[in-house]
Amino acid sequence: MSRILVIGAAGQIGTELIEQLSIQYGKDRIVGADLNPPDALPDIRDYVKLDVLDKEALAQLVDQHEIKIIYNLAAVLSATAERIPEKAWNINMGGLFNVLELAREKELERIFWPSSIAVFGNSTPKADTPQQTITEPSTVYGISKLAGERWCEYYHEKYGVDVRSIRYPGLISYKALPGGGTTDYAVEIYYKALEEKPFQCFLNPDTRLPMMFMPDAVRATIELMQAPPENIKVRSSYNLAAFSISPADAAESIRKHLPDFEITYEPDYREQIAGTWPHSIDDSKAREDWNWQHEYDVDSMTEVMLRELSGTRVNSNQSD
Ligand code: NAD
Ligand code: SER
DSSP states (O other): OOEEEEETTTSHHHHHHHHHHHHHHOGGGEEEEESSOOSSOOSSSEEEEOOTTOHHHHHHHHHHTTEEEEEEOOOOOHHHHHHSHHHHHHHHHHHHHHHHHHHHHTTOSEEEOOEEGGGOOTTSOOSSBOSSSOOOOOSHHHHHHHHHHHHHHHHHHHHOOOEEOEEEOEEEOSSSOOOSOTTTHHHHHHHHHHTTOOEEESSOTTOOEEEEEHHHHHHHHHHHHHSOGGGOOOSSOEEOOSEEEOHHHHHHHHHTTOTTOOEEEOOOHHHHHHTTSOSSBOOHHHHHHHOOOOOOOHHHHHHHHHHHHHTSOOOSSTTO
16 A cells, blocks of 8 residues: 655644545555654554654655655744754755655655745745746745755656645644744734734734635645646646735734734844745636635634634624
8 A cells, every 4th residue: 555654744734734634545544754743643553753854764764654655844934944044954955855866766656845935035026926937035945945946846857756836825724833934923813812912913014925724725735736747737836825914914804703802013034034025926827737726715714713723613794
């Protein structure tokens, strides 16, 4: 039985991706791996401690579990990467190389590796940012994602590796906390709102960024991986979008349910990072090539976020 390996499985995306993959393919077919496995392991047969930079251990794992498909989510995200640039570069690039090389050597069936809106920079058109445009990122994280995209395309063209990728926008979720990104405020804000505490935001009120609710992001990932190879025309990474919001927009959406919610603004270095990223994304290639469609907008997401985090039902309409 061929199996699917998720590396970085304990993170914000991995936690939910593993859950969905287990539902679709069966718990026995999923292997989770992370440098720091979570205390409460998910309901799958195998979960291992692994450093994606240890190629030998990774190769052994692939052989031992008859792995044919790898999702490599292990990375250092944008805000943390600015504090540890060399380490971030090594993990983000070294991990991808190890996985691409194993895919080539062992003729693996398919690889997923996520890129980000961080590949864009100040010189990129900020509204409806096209699939192909100027990419001059100014963060360590963005540089690593851009280089990674080029390597993915190279391994596909040169060695026929079936590697697929999405430039995720900022992801908002309630099952696992985010891991050190510039868009993390958009998760923290819901926790604070439910604690009935004012939220101090590290971005400016009007800093608008592309965002997506995690169920859409996980569905997009699995749909991309299930699409026939001939449909995948972009082998660097696909633009992907749902909605765009600023911190003020997020607060307004929350106030539809919690009218007393207060937000204050104390922008820090993350505002500088966010200021170089697009306001909105043109994802028409993903929609054309593999029929991507998002489900959640900001208000339908807010309703689920507040309901799931509070464990109680939140009114869907203020006038209810
Ligand atoms: P995260 O920080 O929540 O999770 C990353 C996981 O990788 C962590 O559990 C960490 O322990 C693990 N890890 C780190 N170094 C490792 C190593 N050397 N070996 C094995 N595991 C290691 O990140 P996430 O939000 O789940 O993001 C996953 C991927 O998606 C990353 O490539 C990230 O750049 C990309 N992405 C995320 C977002 C987002 O908003 N969450 C947006 C765009 C792109
Ligand atoms: N959400 C991610 C970050 O802020 C974008 O890649 O780092």
